[in-house]
Structure formats: structure tokens, C-alpha cells
Amino acid sequence: MPELSYNDNTPEVRRLADPLERPMRPDPFDTNRSSAGRAGADSHGDREPYAYERGRLISERERLRQKYDAERDGDDPEPYDDRDALPPYATGTVPRRKRPIGRWILRGFGIGIVLLVIAIIWLAITAPLSKSLQPPTPPSITLTADDGTPIARRGAIIGKPVDAAKLPPHVTQAFLAIEDRRFYSHWGVDPRGIARAAWANMGSGGVRQGGSTITQQLAKNAFLDSDRTATRKIREAMIAFWLEAWLSKDEILSRYLSNVYFGDNTYGISAAAKHYFGRTPDTLNVGQAAMLAGLVKAPSRLAPTSNLEGARKRQAVVVGAMVAAGFLTKAEGDAVRPQRVLASRPGQLPNGTYFADWILPEARDQAGEVKTETTVQTTLDPRLQRAAERTVARAGLRQAQVALVAMRPDGRVVAMVGGKDYRKSPFNRATQARRQPGSTFKLFVYLAAMRQGLTPDSTIEDRPVTIGDWSPKNSDGRYQGTITLRQAFARSSNVAAARLTQQVGVKAVIKAARDLGISTPIPNEATIGLGTSTVSLLELTAAYAAIAREQYPVQPRGLADVREKGWYQSLTGGATEIPSKIHDEMLDLLAASIRNGTGRQANLTVDAFGKTGTTSDNKDALFVGFARDLVVGVWVGNDDNSSNPGLSGGGIPARIWRDFMQSALGIAPVAAPPPAVEEVDPDALPSDEEDNAVLPLGGEIEGLGLNLKMGEDGTISVGPSHRDRQEGPPLRDDRRPPEDEPGYDGEQ
Template structure:
């Protein structure tokens, strides 16, 4: 018997004696009063009577180690009874403990089963054995030269069994040297990492195995939560159960990140060394294995010294394990590695963003780099950039679209500086088109049977509460359509739109490819509806081509490796139709440049175009064509603030001409300085400084 049990029994015996003594005394007092001073003997009384007095005494004493059951009517063998009672109590407590323990274990088991079930449902086990996701896109100009790269650079997976042994060994040595000996989770590795991190006072290494890294990077993402860690562990065990160690290592090498948005060993070998993974030398493999620890910081094209130091650590780890000999490791550490030249391609440009928005949604390729052949002409794109730089835009924004008459985009600028503002004003902005919209008004009139010499009244008009006015305040009475269009008479355009019908004007715009909303209102004759520059330029391209509709295209299905993919993406326009009215419309566009508001855009070759200026000079445009190029230029402020005396016949026309002179390789002829009489405010200079600068350039004093 233990000392604790003995002490408990002694205390119980003491309490029982106290209770019994108190009960006997109370019994004696009661019987003496009842029988006149002579009480009854305690032992002679019946057990129920003794039990009554014992219970009363128990309530007064309130013992610690006794229960009412322990009193047992005050029978003999007190100590033995107490010992037996305590034994029964101990057995009962043991049974209670066993039952409670069993219940807890059952609850824990049920909770564990539920947890595993939840993880199995929420963890992406279904993709654990599926291919690695989406490729990158390499955008090519019309000459096949790359101009932009978008997305992670991935390539086809590798098979470690087909690689030189030192390739896989380099990654195992530095990332998970017990890879072939654990079941996916390595307690020894975790303990070693914790100890080394504690000794160094900072995090020097992690405890994740290669299997865990694969589970995290491929299937659960980088989120650091308890739920994600549990899913990671479950997927790790799933991978270990379903795949061999060689298969796990192959998938790891096919998916691991190497910096510079490069994923997978095949892409990394090509990007950094221009070799296939089967051709990697020991030094190259060691450097690539070393990048995994901090890929962005150690990328050799940015930190060659750091990548070399890490590569030497990998070689030492390989020697420590016995993968390579000390002599070979020492010789390899001194090897000089030659990196492949870096292309440093941008991830986006105005044109590339426009193209990739269509491509990325449709692509289903699993691996590699999708090469997107486009229609962009790099020489013409440079000409557009030069034209913007020469223009003196100041704080204003601008956009330019150049296309062939069939709609193939050859140059595009959606703003002055993509790095500062990637918003594409050429394709995404729907600003008022001003008088460039008059193309549809006059073309609708020509379709109705009128001709360039048909008369139209150029005089004030009031429609309800609206009174449109000519910008110059000059009205000429009855004039031919040709002159009204060339001088951009506002009142004549409104009269003409009402005469041919607003619905016919809208129908003409739709025929030429305008998809933006157009209200059924006479004010649309002055270009009050918002239309993108690329759609307006495509409409002018239809007139240049003599057929409609023309749809702006940037993909070239005749070039590149993915012709079927590109052909499927190309927008198929309705069958093109000719229109006899286009010939007269071209003649009127020529008049607008030769002797109208577009004179500043005139080239040494036949030039056709139209100016446009919206109210308070908030937008200024020139759209026209010459040779085999159709070009639209817009100038304005992003916040729609008015510009200071900027009109379509001024700055936009000069940008248009500057681009076309370089694009068409034209030489500069002598130019008359006196402008013709104008009606729309298209000849207003932007500022005195810009006027002086333009005169000096024309005189050859400065560019």
C-alpha cells in the first residue's frame, strides 16, 4: 500500500470515529431524555436507528474522505470497510478514466478523419499529376524580330533519367540531400535547419524537402497558413505514394523557379546558357541548382558573382555527399561560365498589349513559348516615335495608328510614354471624333445620289435650342459639297445630315466598321459621339481601299510557327463590298488637304485626309492616307481639359506629316507659308513658341 493510500485510510478512520462518537452522544442524550435519565445501549439498537444518527452526525462533521455510503450503519470492521470502499472507489475512478480516455481518442480519431477528408476535398490533388500550366508569349514584328515577351517562360518537362547524373545530383545535394531516404517529409532535415538557423541567429536554410517544394510551388501556392501547410503535407504524401523518386525529381526540375520569370530546367538552360538540359556541364548545373535558394537575387545576368559563389557551395555539397570527387569539384570551381546574351525584352508595349489581350484568352498550349507573329513594322514604329519626339507635345497626350488599306496595323502608339502610362488611347479611348466624323455624313450624301458639286447651304441654322456655328463665324451661302467639306463647315454638315437622314449617316458609319454607340441626333454630324482612333482610322482605310468594311488586324497568320492558332484568332469580317461613292469621297478628302483645313499635312505625293477639332479644343485629330499607309493621329489631355489653341489642322496634322515623310521616305519640298482661308479653327497655332520653332525648322535652322 502506498503512503498516499495509507494516509487517506487513516484520515477516513479518524473522521469515521468522530462521526460515530457524535452519533452515539446524540443517541444517548435523546434516550436519556425519553426514559428519565437512563439511556439505551448503542449496540442494542437496530441498524436503521444507528444509520439515522450517523447520517445526522455526518451532516454536522462534513468529512473530507467519507461518503454516506462509508458509514454502513456503523457496523464493525471500520478500517477494513474503509479500505474496501477506497479500493472500489479507486477501481471506479480507473474505469471512469478509461472511459473518458476512450471517448477522447474516438473524438480525436473522428476529427482526424474529418480533417483528412476536408484536405482531400480542398487540396488540388486532381492536378498533382497534371502538366505544368500556361506558356509565355513572344510577340514578333513582321520581320520576325521579337518586340515583347509576356508571362512566365516555361518549356517542356525534363526526365531526370535522360539527363547527365550530375544535373539531378546538384539539386539533391543543395536542396534535399536525404531525398532518396525519406517519405516526403524529413524530420531530421527540419531539425538540422532549425539548429543551424538558431546557431546563426537568422534563417539560413529551410527544412522543406524537394517533394514539399514541388507540392507548394505547383499545387498550393505560396500562401503561408496552417490550412495551406496541411494541404502541402497531404499533397507531399500523395506525390510520394503515386510517383517514384525519379518522377518527383523530374517534375520538380520541370517546375522550379530560376529568376527572370523563368520556370523549369529546360527554359533556364536555354535562357542562361543557350543549351539543352541534356548538355549542361557540371559547372552550369551547379550554378542553376544554386539559384533556387534566391532566384531573383542570384540571377547570373544581374548578379554573376553571387551566382558563382552559390555554385561553389553546391559543388562542395556534392563533394561532401560523394557525388563528385574533391579534385573534380576543385577544378570545376575555377571554370569560367559564358552566359547567353540577354534579350531584355519589355513585357508590354501599346501594340503588344492590344495583341495579347486577344491571344491570352484563347491559348490552350500546355508548355513552351507561344510565338505570336504580327504585322508591326519596326521601322514604321520608330518613325512614329520620332514624330512624337519632334512634335513638342508638352504635357499633352497623343496617339497614332498606322495601317495598310486592308487593315493590317504597322505602327501604334497609345501615348507618349508606355512606361509612365500603359493606357492605350488609340484602342481603349473613345473620345469625340470632331469633324473627322463628317466622312460618314458626306459619304451618306454621295450614296444618296449627290456628288461633290451638289450645292449645300452654308448659313446659320437653329434646331430646337441648339444653334451650331462655324468656328470662324463666316458663312458663304450656297456652296458645293466639295468646298463645304474642305473648309469643314459645321452648319453645312448639320444641314446635310438632316437632309440625307440621321439614320443613313449612322448606317454608313456602321458599314465602315464603327461599333461605338452613336445617338440618333443631328449633333453627331460634328463628331460628338465617342469613337476609338483605331476604328476611325479603319473607316478611312475602307475609303482608301475602295472596299468595306476594313477591320484593324495585328496578327499575321502567314508568318511564324503557329499559323493555325493565329488564323483561328483573326477576326473574320463580312465579305467586302465596293462602293462607287468612294471615288468621289477620295476626291473630297484630297481637296481638304490640297486647299482646305488639312493643308499642313500635305505631302509631295497625293494626300487625302480630314481634320477634326472638338469643342474648346479638347480633342484634335487628323486622319488620312497617302501611298499605302492610312494613319490617324489624336492629341488631347487625359482629363479632357481644353488645350490652348490646338486644332486638327495644326499639331496633329504636323505629327501626321512628320510620320509620313519618314515612313514613305519622302524628301522635303519647298512649302508656301500663306495658309488658305479656313472655316474650322484648324490653322490656329498651339503657342507662340511652337510657331517660332516650326518656322525655324522649315528654314532649316533647327530640327
Template sequence: MDSSPRNPQDLRASLDSRPSVSSVDDSEPPGTRRRSKHPGPPSRSARRARKPAASRSPRRRRGGFPWRALRLFLVLFTWMLILGIGVVGWFAHDLPDPEAEARVTRRPSVTLLAADGREIAAFGDLHGETVRARDAPPALIRAILATEDRRFLEHFGVDVWGILRAMITNLRAGHVVQGGSTITQQVAKNLFLTQERTFRRKIQEVLLSIWLERSFTKEQILTLYINRVYLGAGTHGVDAAARRYFQVGVRDISIYQAALLAGLPKAPSRFNPVASPERAHSRTLEVLQNMVEAGWLTPEAAKAAAAEAPNAIPGIRRAAASTYFADWVLEQVDDYAGARDRDLIVQTTLDLAAQQAAEKAVTEVMDAEAGSLNAKQAALVALNFDGAVRAMVGGRDHGQAPFNRAAQARRQPGSAFKPFVFLAGLESGLAPESRLEDTPITVGTWSPGNYTKRYRGNVSMTEALALSLNTVSVRITEQAGRGHVVKVAKRLGVVGDLAPHPSIALGVFEISPLDLTTAYAPFANGGQAVAPYGIVTITDRDGALLYQRQPSGDRPVMTPEQIEAMNKMLEAVVSWGTGKGAALPGKVVRGKTGTTQEYRDAWFVGYTNATLAGVWVGNDDSTPHEKRHRRVLADAYLATVYGDAAVRGEGAR
């Protein structure tokens, strides 16, 4: 197979070399004869013309069926051609300028800065080199072609046979197991188009692919691909990925490492060795087998390459501090700054001292207690009262599990939802001193009980919240109205599938730690609803301002009387209630604990005079853990809230 790309000029030259054909015909129309000035004897046809009409045989006239069918075909063909041109024009009128996009040989970088201006993370191939396809290791190119597009050097941008083969394979399997996109189509999609799945976008992808094949050589297209493809862990391009995963430039990678990189485009977030070394190895073995099937690697060489696995990744560098926060912020950059056509600098809200205290708290507490608690994961988020995220810990180890439990995990809040129930009670006429019955209750067929399995009889509203009495929470919900409880929670910022079921009183729905903690902000900041945010400004490398966060304005959701009442009850929770492990002598701490059924989720959300924080402890698979969670949560919470404050000599009121 000729590996050199076909040049469109060669085809054009071959077309121009065809022999010319005369475009003018001087001959007389058939069946005609010029009249002579001296006519001779009448011709046979003339003699036939003088015969009576009845004696002449019928003849097919020029205006018969074949001519009418031909004219109809020509008309239809013309209109179909016009319609086709119009359709193509409609799909192509808003296409981006491919030449301008193709001139960019790397994805612009994004640098994140902490609140004090120190760099906390960088994404993109800022430190990666642009590599031409001809200079890349042959094993890498063969691995990519064997896995992504074996007919790359033969097709015109769209592999018709590949599409048919994928359709047959998928029909036999009963689900999608193979795609038909070529490398050229992937370049068109990733460089010029959005990721939306629509018929219009697919047609545009095909048009751009054909344009790329006519405008660039195969090597140029492959060069664009290897330098712009996303390969996981924030890397774009093969050199950046090689440096991230193997700590060497792409020119120095082995066959196994080349196969690993070639296998990443299918699912870079799942198959990269930072997220899952096991899945990365399994995918690499698939790529090595693809190379064998394509005839570009012998079975013996593939086996030898697979044996490199233990030494192929010399140890992934430990993720930098605040990586969970960096991932969360990066997902929002494009929404605020638009398409990334330049290097960006993002000023964030992260407080490095608070972040370090949060990470230390989660690590030390979970390392000491997780085994006995049977709880393997934790999440923590700390906010300013205006919603600015000061610290975020999405799990115990980002390198092993990059899933951000602080922002992405949705778990039942349990009793941590009760402050919103009690606020609804205040709005329905109750007060912290109001007396309610802590006795067994049944709503329909549902009979909830208390956490301790004991009942205290007549109690005040403050006692009920401090001791987290389920029966009283249900009674308040029924008195205030389930629909009203849902409205109050949403007004303060609780998001999720809140339905007016009786169990809403006990927090039986799902929410992320970030969203639940943010919804506590009105209790702490004087009754103003806020939204969590991590980006303050976005500029380019030249200092041009692309985005600046504007104050959200006043959004009062509580009256001063309600704020005072809620603070009084939440202070009691920490002073002598279920959250007393978070109490500090001479300091005011307010908050609420939360536990779900069978101790699947454990929460503490609380605040001092300056910081609001929420902690979650549990297991990703929702398996139960021990009930001694409150002390662990309190320790983590205190370390977070006061870790940086102690450095500055500050404290809570």
C-alpha cells in the first residue's frame, strides 16, 4: 500500500490530459435535404407522400413518449441539483473557517490562580511540543491507525466501507460497539464543531472532512490530530500526555506506551492511567491486538510490549493540591469566556491556606478512623458567605479517584435538611419556644421513628432540632404543609428532586455537598440567597479582560426575626445537641448533623462568623458504615474552619 497521500493536483492533471472533443457539429439535421434549384425526378419518399393517407404505415413522431420521458428526467434532475446545492449551502453557511482553525497547532492553555495570585493548576499542552506526524514514533502512528482508522490513507475523509462494517457489527451485537468515524472526521469535529449529536452537525462534519482532505495532505491531517486530541487528565496532544503519564517526551516512548496513548481517545477520562491503571492496561492490550490484526506488529512483539506494563508508567505524579477544585472550575471556563482561541488566566476564589487545612483534615481523620468506621470516602467544601468557594476536597485521593464527590456526588442529606423544615415551621407561625409532641406518628402507611428509638414527649422546637427528633420534624412538615417546605428549601437554594412526600421531612432526596452547604448561607449571612462560584475574572495572556463576576445583588429569603430564631436553634445543636463535638469554648459555632438510613451517609454543615463548611462521609457504593460518624465529622469540620484562621490569629465569635 502506498503510504504517501494522494495529491488532488495529480487527479486534476489526469483529468486535464483527456483528449478534447469537438463542441460544434456542422452536419445537417437527420432526415433533411437541401432543395435543388433544378429538381430531378421525384424521390421514393416523395412518391410515398403522394399516396393516400390510408395506405401509409404509421410512424412514431418525435414528440412521443421517449422524448417526453427524457425531458421530464432532465427537469427533475435539474431541480434535484438545485435543491441539493441549496441543502448543502444551508448546512455549510455557518461553518467555521477551517483554515484559521487548522493554523492553530495546539489547544490554548488555561492557568488557574488562587485568590492570592499564586498558580494552582494549568491545563492544555502548555508544556507539550507540537509534533509532526513524520517525527512521531512509528509505533504510535501505527497504533493510532490500527485502532482509529485503518483505511486512513485510502479514503476521501469518509470511510463508506468502515461505516457499513460498523453498522453490520452493531446490528449483530444488538447495540453500538463500533463507530465509523475516520480520523479526518474526528479532526473536523474536535477542531471546528460542537459535541452536540444532531443530524445537522453530522452533515457539517462530513462536509468539513471532505474539505480537509482536499485542502491538506494526509500527513497534515494526522499532525493536527495527534497535537489536538484530548487524552485525559487535562492533556491535549500526544507530547503533553506522554509527559504527564510517562514523564518523557513523546519521541522517547515505548511500544506499550504508544499503544496506551492510542487507546485513550475512545474514553480519555476513563482509560487514562491517572483515573484507572487497570482500565488503562486493559485498553492498551486491545490496541496491541489491533496492531497485530492490522499486520503492523507480530504476536511475539505484542507479547513483549505487554510485558513492559509494570515499568511503562514510572509512577504518576501526585495530583497537586486543589485538583478537585481545578477540575470543577475548568468545566465552567468555556461558558464564561467562550471558545478557547487563546491562552487564558483564571483568577479563582480558592484560599490556599483553607484548602491545605481541608485536605489535611480529610486525610488525617479518614486515615485514622476510616477503617473502624467502614467509610472509605469523604468530601468537604468551605465557602464565604457570598458563595465564594474557599476550599474543596472531592475525595481522599484525586489520583486514584478523580470523581468530585463535593460537587458531583448526589446523596441523601437526611437530618441535615431539617433546618429548612423548621424554617417553614417558623413561617407557619411556630417559634423556637413552641411546644410539640415527640411521640410515635403515622402518616398514611408510613411510621417514622427517632434515631435513638426513644421519645421525649412534649418538647420545644429548639430541643427538637438540637436533638434531631424525626417525629417532630414530620409533625412540623404536616402542619406547615409539605408543598410549603419544598418552596422554602428551593427559595434558599436547595436543588434536586424535591417532591411533597411525607418523607421530605427527613431529607429523602439527593443533593451534592456543595449545593447543600450553599443553601445554608442565608442562615449565616443575614438572609441572602447565594450561588456557589469559583471564578472571579478571566483574562488572556495580554491582560485583556474576558469575564468579571458581578455581584448578584440582594436576594432576601428570610426576615430578621427568622434569621435570629434559626441561629438560636442551630447554635443549640452544637452547644448541647447532636453536633456538640464541634463546640469550642468561648466560640460560637452553629450547624446541623445529618444521617441517612443504615448510616449510608453522614453529614455536618455549619458556620462561624466568617466561614461556612459542609462535610460528607460515606462510601461510593452506599454501603453502610458505623454510627460513630459525628466525632469524625466534627474533627474534620473544625480543622477546616479554624486551620487557616489560627494562622491569621482570627477566631469565631
């Protein structure tokens, strides 16, 4: 065994002197601990107190000293007795080793490499180069009528991609002169441009210039939003470096010119050249190219269609920049004249109509991911649409609104009017509004009755009735006693409908409505027979189309191409035939309503079927019916759900329905019957049945916007209303009608 020196720095000494170099073991001779404690310490030696180990070290040191004193010769030097003589491991004062600066440099370089790899991976995922080829906004969709005639265009006008290398030099030079004069010399970020813009902005006290290069603008337009934050600017610079590393300068310039915004919802120089000048990019002159380049700074504000003076001033600035950059001589710059834009654009389509707004979401869904301008064919019939708009315009409405839907029995919508004026109120009352249908809902009550074996000749009591705490009344206050279902349906008896609902059951009525396509909530109450629930005009018209088609349900659609149903829809969503007997009975009832009931003003020279509907306080008036292969629904009312004195479904709505049908079907008006000679009972009360209001001699006819007067000699003249009614211009009615509508207890 080698001799141990007190000052030796051997592993054995280090293990004895340094508690970090040797395991911490409990003292088996420690009598102050129990056997259990010792056993625990033996298995958990690392929990021994540090003070105990320090004492062990001192004991070992003394033993080594004594051993060294006993073995050393007389000539050996006396060991130092101070702590400086102890090895560093014994005192616990290990000096810190000096690490070379080169190691820190290597570590920093390694961290930089790792961050660079992470940045490249992040850019490859979040900023794929292919994205710079895509338009920054969905391209436009052009909707056409069933004959291919364009009817509306919605979305941005996206131009075709261009190759900057193939454009005339003055076109690209106009953009380089005003946007990025050192485009071909920088690497995506221009420090000189940033410094120049910062100095100019400091001098002006605001943001007057920008330092973004064309590459940075492409990065922002294609990959980022428009937030002005430091984080976004850093990302913009990183993506600019990324684009410069992988694309050539001409490729970057080409993608920039193909996607930049020029105002008027126009993207790309191809679309802008055609939109403003009717030209292609390769035929633009210097002035036109300069004007387009000047629009990039503030396209919405400088669009020449709305701010020609501002666009021309900006054009002059660009021409001056081209002269300063050496792209034009002074004489060439002075020769450039202010440019003109197209005064009108042949074939320009409206951005929106009631029909286009309704069908556009479905058209986009059918077209899928659109990368270029797309054309989608609809079911709209231009002739019928013009007839509907013309009929509504001639209806004599004042403040009241109107909606009309015309469809084929299979659900193809061929005409739609959602209001009097789309520009003033784009809210579509035919599809978006949910109003009470009034007595038009009685269709489902009588269908449920026919399903249970009743017939139009079955009888029912037309007498006052109380169901729970509800006592419905007829609108005219008169009751006929025992009548047939045909008579009850024709005169729109409320008490008969309430009795019939109670007889067949509320659930049977709800099922009939659901079968015919009504999807809106229907309360489980007896009052539903009078139309207390809400429904859209489009859905209600489709329910009547099911009777016309003899199949249910009928799904309204506005696209010419019908998507194939999935297997689940094919199994569960097929059409169901209406039994011929029930179908004939429903036609009998609907014809009686027009022939000698509340819908007499909708009578045609061909077989016509329909039903009137009026809600309490004359808030809503409807007429829904069909003739030949056309099903039409009409609604009239106020957006604020206010009352319209004198309004009823058999009045204005029935006349609108009749006039439209005559124009659409090409049929002549019904000849007025000769006046019948009747004996007048001076003691009889005048009739005031629905839609047959008493005409006071020498007085004013109550109605919506008619203002008619009948003189004592029988002449009718139009004059101002004497009612206390506001005669000012109508308020803007582009607000959404109230959703909560109070119920009512009878048709008026």
C-alpha cells in the first residue's frame, strides 16, 4: 500500500476530504440513533446531515496527520498547520476554472444555426412560395340566369397573372420609380429606403413615407395582415429575405404586379388596365402606367372612378419620379398628359340583388375553392323577374314593404323580390324575415283533416268556441252555424279552423306542416291553426308547391345544377306522393277560396288555387297560390311590425299575385261581370267580410296607400288622405325586423 501524504492530492485523499467525492454513510457506532433510524439511514444514506460528514472529515484528517507523524523521518519537513496547507478538496474551496471565450463563440454560433433552421422550417410552413401566386381575396363569381344571361357579379375582380419581363419597360419602370427604385440591388429590405423614410417622417411629424420594398409589399399582401406592429414588420422582413433567396427579381415583380390592389375591388394590373382604361397591360401608355402605379399608395382613396383629380395629381408625381430615376427624359416627362378613364363600363353587373344575396353562399360552396373568376348558372328567369319587379313597383305601396317569391312546383325559384328597393334596404323579406302566416297556415289544418278521412263536404260548426282560456272569433264577427269544410275554408272561418284543429289534434297539424317542409318552430298549442307561429315566405311558398306537385317536401333551390344526394339522404330524404284523393280534395278547397271566398281578387281566366292570410291588427297580409306550373307567394307589411289599417290578404297581396300571374302566364285579365240587379233591404246591415270592405259614399276608402275617394255620383278619384298619418319620406328600412312578434287570436 503506498504511503499517504497529508498534502497529497490523491483520489483516496479527495474521497476522504471532499463530501462530493465520497458517499455519505451513517455512522454504525452512533449510539444516539435507534436501530430503526440506523436501518433507515443505511437505505437512505443521501439524507445524512452535512454537519455529521464534516465531523467525519475532521476525524479522518487527524488520523492522517498522526499516521504521517509516525512514519516520517526526522529530515522530513514539518507540515503546515494552517488551512492553506489543506488541499482544495478538503476545504471545499475549489477554484473556478477559466473557460476560454472561444467556447462561448462556438456555442453562440450553434444556437444561431439552430434558430436559422427553425426559421426556415417556419417560413416553409407559414409562407409557402406557392401562396404568392394565389389572389389575396376570393375571385368574383358571376351569376347567370337560366338562359345564360349574366345577372350579378359578387367578389373581387382578379386579373390574370403577368410576366414582368414581357411588359413594356415603361410599365414596370413606373412602379419601380415610385415604389422601389433600388429593387434590383437590395436583398428584400432596403436600409437606405428605411432611413430616408424615417428622416422624412421625423421632419413632417407623421407617417408621410414608407420604407417597404416591393418584396416586402408582396410578403405583406400574400402572407400577412395589415396590422402596423413591430412583430408584423419583423415577419415581413423575414419573408422578404425568404422570397429573395428562392425567387428571381423578375418573378417577384411579376407576382407583385399580378396581386397588388388598385381600388374598385380590382386586383392585379391586368384587371386594373381593363377596368379603368379598357386595355391590356402591354398596351398601356406612359401616362396610364403612371396613374396605375400611383394608385398603389392609397387605392381606395385615389381610385379614378371616384377621385379622378386625385389620381391625376398622383400620376404627375409618378412621372416626376420616373424622370428623377432616369427612366424618362425631362422632355418625355413633360409630354405626358393627364389620363382619362372609362366613363361607363359596358355590361357592368350589379354587385347584389335579393336573389343573388340568397343564392351566393350556395354558389360558392358548389364552386369549391375558387382561384379564378367563376360563372355559376342559376334558375332565375329574367322575364319573370322583370315582371315581378314591375308588378311590385305598380302596387301603390307607400311605407309598407313587400316580398314576392315565384317558383316552379319542383322548387326552382324563377323570380324573387325581397323589398321595394334593394339599394335602400338589402334585407331580404322573402328569405330572411319570419312573420306570422295568418290564415295561409290553415292549409295544414285542412290537410290533416283530409288525412283523417274528412272531405270538403264534411260539416263543422261555425259558432263561437272556447278552448281552455282561448276564445277565437271570426274577423267579421258573424257566424254561419253548420257549414261545410269547403265553405269554412273559402270564407276563412277562424272558429271552424280552431274546432278542426281540436278535432284532428295539434300534433297532426304540426306533422302536416313538417311534411310539407315547414322547419321553423311550431308551438304545441291549438292557436297554431290560425297561424300564430312564424315562417319565411320562401318556406311557406314551397309548402304550397308541394300541393301543386302532388309530392312533398319541395326544397327551394336557385342553382341550375343539382348536387347528387348522398346515400343517407337518398334513403331518408326521398319525396312522398300525396294520395290522389287527398290531393283533389285540397285543390277543391284552394279553388273555392279564389272562386267565391276571401281570395276573389286573385281570380284568373285559368284554374287558380290559393289562400289569403291576415294577422291581427293587419300587421301582415299574404296571398299564396299557384296556377299552371307557377307557384307564387306575396307578403305585404311593415318592417317594424306596426299595424296597417284596412290591409288584408285578399286586398293588395291578392292583386299583386293576380297581376304577376297574368303577366307571367300571358293571360288576359278576368272580365268584370255585369252589375246584378238586387233588391236592397233598407234595414239590412252592410257586409264587411274580409276583403269586401264597405265603400262609403262621399267618404274615404280605408286601405294601404290607396287614398281613393268615391263621390256621391259613383266616381272614384285619388286624393290626399285625411287620416292623421305621417306624409314625409319613408324612413330607412334596412334594419332587421323584430324577431319577437306577439301572437294574436284571429285573422282580421
